[in-house]
Amino acid sequence: MASKLTFLQWNVRSVWHKKHDLIFLINKFKPLACSIAETWLTPSLSFRIPHYNVLRCDRSDGYGGSALFVNNKVPLSPLPLPSLTGDMSIVSGRIEGITVLSVYIAHPHNDFLVVLRNILSNVRGPILVMGDFNCHHYRWGSERCDAFGAALVEILDDLDLCVLNNGCATRRSLPGQQKSCVDLTFCSAELAASIHWNCTTLSHGSDHYPIVISLINRTYLEKTSAPLLKYNLSKPDWLKFASILEQKIDNLPNLNSNLSDPYDHRHAKSCYEGFVEAITSSADSSFPLKNSARNKIPSPPWWDHECTSAVKSRNEAETHYNREMTTQNLLTYMQYADDIALYVADPSIDDAASSLCLSLDSLNQWLLQHGLSLSAPKSSAVIFSRKRSIPPISVSNAPILL
Numbered sequence: 001m002a003s004k005l006t007f008l009q010w011n012v013r014s015v016w017h018k019k020h021d022l023i024f025l026i027n028k029f030k031p032l033a034c035s036i037a038e039t040w041l042t043p044s045l046s047f048r049i050p051h052y053n054v055l056r057c058d059r060s061d062g063y064g065g066s067a068l069f070v071n072n073k074v075p076l077s078p079l080p081l082p083s084l085t086g087d088m089s090i091v092s093g094r095i096e097g098i099t100v101l102s103v104y105i106a107h108p109h110n111d112f113l114v115v116l117r118n119i120l121s122n123v124r125g126p127i128l129v130m131g132d133f134n135c136h137h138y139r140w141g142s143e144r145c146d147a148f149g150a151a152l153v154e155i156l157d158d159l160d161l162c163v164l165n166n167g168c169a170t171r172r173s174l175p176g177q178q179k180s181c182v183d184l185t186f187c188s189a190e191l192a193a194s195i196h197w198n199c200t201t202l203s204h205g206s207d208h209y210p211i212v213i214s215l216i217n218r219t220y221l222e223k224t225s226a227p228l229l230k231y232n233l234s235k236p237d238w239l240k241f242a243s244i245l246e247q248k249i250d251n252l253p254n255l256n257s258n259l260s261d262p263y264d265h266r267h268a269k270s271c272y273e274g275f276v277e278a279i280t281s282s283a284d285s286s287f288p289l290k291n292s293a294r295n296k297i298p299s300p301p302w303w304d305h306e307c308t309s310a311v312k313s314r315n316e317a318e319t320h321y322n323r324e325m326t327t328q329n330l331l332t333y334m335q336y337a338d339d340i341a342l343y344v345a346d347p348s349i350d351d352a353a354s355s356l357c358l359s360l361d362s363l364n365q366w367l368l369q370h371g372l373s374l375s376a377p378k379s380s381a382v383i384f385s386r387k388r389s390i391p392p393i394s395v396s397n398a399p400i401l402l
Helices: 019-029 110-121 147-158 238-250 266-286 305-323 327-334 349-369
Strands: 002-011 033-037 052-057 066-071 088-095 098-105 127-132 161-163 183-188 195-199 211-221
Touching: 002 019, 002 127, 002 183, 019 033, 033 088, 033 127, 052 088, 066 088, 066 098, 088 110, 110 147, 127 211, 147 161, 183 211, 238 266, 305 327
Parallel strands: 002 033, 033 098, 098 127
Antiparallel strands: 002 211, 033 066, 052 066, 088 098, 127 183, 161 183, 195 211
């Protein structure tokens, strides 16, 4: 079966916590492969998505990381890469004649430019690179340019690689912040003209928007097998089934007839096959078949209408915030996000910081009592103040990044 050649790119910020959002996107866009940044997996942790093979580059501390999920109905050839530091995660594979790279760079450094140039320059044939590079340049829509972004543009120009970003923000900004376009997609010139790049408008629980990359007028062949069809027995007509089956059984040959040779089992086998056929055909005539769920990953058994309603409310709140980026709309949206947001307003910045720290300590104590914890390195504080001297924010004496 021919399928559209589509790729999904997303900085998920913990693939464990966003697994069901990722499955939703896979069911919706049916990508050949998914480039996932900030997986937050450790090498010893097992993680899988049904019907997809995975290449991973994990960090031992459970942060960062990159992964490439590839439909298991197409061949995948992993490509060897040089050893990388924790702040740079790359995986690569050859898929349908295209070399695909999934990249995450936590903190850009000049040494990473040498590694990137070396990897990209050694690729032969078409190449597609997707990832979060955490750098800025006017070419992909940023409102400012940094040194790493400028150096990356030089590499792309030297290797004849084309940026596919159309200037849309790829990460949700806070009120008053500039738009962020840190998730980049670039490819070889031979692919650029046939690719459609689209950044979705909902972040699905992350703070980065999923990106859909489609190759126009290009498909791939899946190695498929016929699905196992089942009967829909929600409203069975057992009387009809029994009536049809009884008629068919009456027409079956007698098992005890034509047994001239007691060691000849061919007649018994024929009777058995006729009996099985009578049951199957009676069921086919009485019960409808369930719709085939080919290429669709089912929802978990615990998913109910309340989960669907919560996701709908979250999407509506995010859409409202995207239209009007105010602090109040952000707080309304954060009520539906996977993360926790605490908001303190006070004329005194010192009193506000003190109150926030006390609230964080109380929250952390409650989490510890329930087998959870609040991670200071994964938390951040945003101060809306004109004052330059900002008191430190901490949780259990662990500083939080401002």
